[in-house]
Amino acid sequence: MCPERLLRTVPHEAENPIEKSLREAFLLLQNQLKPPFPLTIPFPPEYSQLNHAIAFGILAQPHLAKVHLTHLHAIVVDGYEIFTSILLKLCNESFSRLLEVPKCQLLWVCSMLIHISAEKIETLFISLMRQITGGDFSESNLWLSVEVLKILSNNWDWLVEEPIVLSSALYVYLKLLADHFRLGGSFKLEELKRMEIDFCVKALREHFQLSMHIGRDLVRILQDVTYIPEFKDIWKDLLFDPKSFQVSEFSSLSNLYWRRTPSHFFLLRISPQMESQLRFLLTFVKWGSQKRYQAWFVKKHLYWPGSESMISDIVRFICCVHHPSNEIIHSNVISRWAVIGWLLKSCRRNYYEANAKLALFYDWLFFDEKFDNIMNIEPAMLLMINSVPQYVDITHMLLEFLFLLVDNYDVHHREMLAGNVSASINLLLRKGVVHSLDPLISCNSISPALRERFNSFLPALHLCCNKKVNEDETSTDI
Known part of the structure; x- marks a missing residue:
């Protein structure tokens, strides 16, 4: 039986190449994706194809996702690099077309990959953050904002060890907060705003040295949220009490002005x-x-x-x-x-x-x-x-x-x-x-x-x- 699709399609449209490669690998190897798993280490071409098959299984079969992930743990020999690269390609090229179940599964497996320090997991999370659209208050976009932020907040220790992800997340959620805070509405939106405020304040107060990686544009985006009470206090301290951030390299805003913002931050939005x-x-x-x-x-x-x-x-x-x-x-x-x-x-x-x-x-x-x-x-x-x-x-x-x-x-x-x-x-x-x-x-x-x-x-x-x-x-x- 052919498994569910991963991507939305329109009539008479050819199958997406990424989905096609994942599906074909799954259909070819589906008999090997059930316990007991073989103990032999596959050769490189077979290993790559097995990663594709497992990726499809995790995304398309949520009821068997834990089994497929256990299989992946058993065969991995490259620090999960091929597997993460598959997800990264799918995210970069086809995220907006993912159906609801595969999209939920993608976020779930990403959170699992954090716990095992998978190769390229930081790049994958940055790609996920790029999928959150500014000024878009649709239910699906707000859902993505919430889910990515939940994963990041629940993995704070990992986040601190990955400065590029922490500073990128701060940049993204300060920008999103400036959009969201002006909008009144549902309980879910209010909950998201509270999460964004807590996350950004924690990053700025507890890890300002990592926040400074953003450079001069940190000042620009902070000015968009200074009307929010929690950020009024931060802005006041930036101006008049810089020592409160306990960073030796920071004694005034001019220390940020002279830091050129690395170009990858501008790609985040x-x-x-x-x-x-x-x-x-x-x-x-x-x-x-x-x-x-x-x-x-x-x-x-x-x-x-x-x-x-x-x-x-x-x-x-x-x-x-x-x-x-x-x-x-x-x-x-x-x-x-x-x-x-x-x-x-x-x-x-x-x-x-x-x-x-x-x-x-x-x-x-x-x-x-x-x-x-x-x-x-x-x-x-x-x-x-x-x-x-x-x-x-x-x-x-x-x-x-x-x-x-x-x-x-x-x-x-x-x-x-x-x-x-x-x-x-x-x-x-x-x-x-x-x-x-x-x-x-x-x-x-x-x-x-x-x-x-x-x-x-x-x-x-x-x-x-x-x-x-x-x-x-x-x-x-x-």
């Missing part, structure tokens, strides 16, 4: 499917063809209420993770700055638009060319420059926001922020990302106050050259 589609858009789609791909992307990922919260995460991904080659930069492929401009115009509420603009300019505030990547700050400058001819309102809006950030983001470090913004502009000029700032300096559609303020950030050499050009033009006119 982008599902593998969304990542591949964004990379396709930014690698193959030509100018003039982008609108239909953008419309398709919105329909796929940004159509539900609350999905705007993901736009800031997408902007951070584009700025800090997707760095195209020179060949693509000089081709007819749509530029990163143009996609970000489209995303900004997609924001319907001021709060989400402000978050997206902060995501765009964030590295400008703390940029150090010794440690930071110029590609992180390039899109904002190119968006301002290239919007001048037809969309000067975008240029005006971004300049206004940048100056607002410098003046108000951290008043105690205002001079430092201004210096970093000036250094960012200087580097973009020196490296030839922009050959001239004249479109910003001389555009009459930009208010004189904004142009004058922008001039204050320019390197002295550029100002001298600009002044000489103006003098030459004046003398020619005379």
Whole structure:
């Protein structure tokens, strides 16, 4: 008898290759999957196929899952690496299509693999967290949020020994909490919010040194939850009592500002499917063809209420993770700055638009060319420059926001922020990302106050050259 399916399918659709390989292995070896199990160690090809068969059995037959797992324990010779890799591939490529029973079984077996310290289990959990969609309040998405958090909370000792998982979970659940806390509703949602608060507070209070692995973006995402009472106290201590965290490397927020956030954190709020589609858009789609791909992307990922919260995460991904080659930069492929401009115009509420603009300019505030990547700050400058001819309102809006950030983001470090913004502009000029700032300096559609303020950030050499050009033009006119 053919066992149940793992994935949802539509009529006339070919069977998914991953499911097909698992099913075929199960059907071929199903007579070997019942006790008593043979004591012989299988050869490598047979061992791999047996792992596939057991994986299918665990996912499709919950009533026999413990038997299959016992079988796996009996034959394992590679630290469970092949088995975990199978689950990881399924999670990365097909999680959204998993049926309810296989999805529950996947989480169950993942929790079991923690207890035996299976190879790649930390990577598998990070993949699971990437499947939790921001701004999505559907029952299935909230269920996944709860179940993953339960497993993590129930395995705290393991979590502390895996700093990458702890810091990743903190990043994910701070972002989710910012979405969930604004939403009133069911008892289940209230329970989830309480779990998220407890988990994040515990991580920050008891393991701040591990939390610091997030780097400067920890400050950015914490600011989204400071209105929650428990985080008001944490924020107050970050500002005025940093010693309370008992970390020698932390004496003020500036210690976080100078820590560049590793790129893998920005992938946490982008599902593998969304990542591949964004990379396709930014690698193959030509100018003039982008609108239909953008419309398709919105329909796929940004159509539900609350999905705007993901736009800031997408902007951070584009700025800090997707760095195209020179060949693509000089081709007819749509530029990163143009996609970000489209995303900004997609924001319907001021709060989400402000978050997206902060995501765009964030590295400008703390940029150090010794440690930071110029590609992180390039899109904002190119968006301002290239919007001048037809969309000067975008240029005006971004300049206004940048100056607002410098003046108000951290008043105690205002001079430092201004210096970093000036250094960012200087580097973009020196490296030839922009050959001239004249479109910003001389555009009459930009208010004189904004142009004058922008001039204050320019390197002295550029100002001298600009002044000489103006003098030459004046003398020619005379």
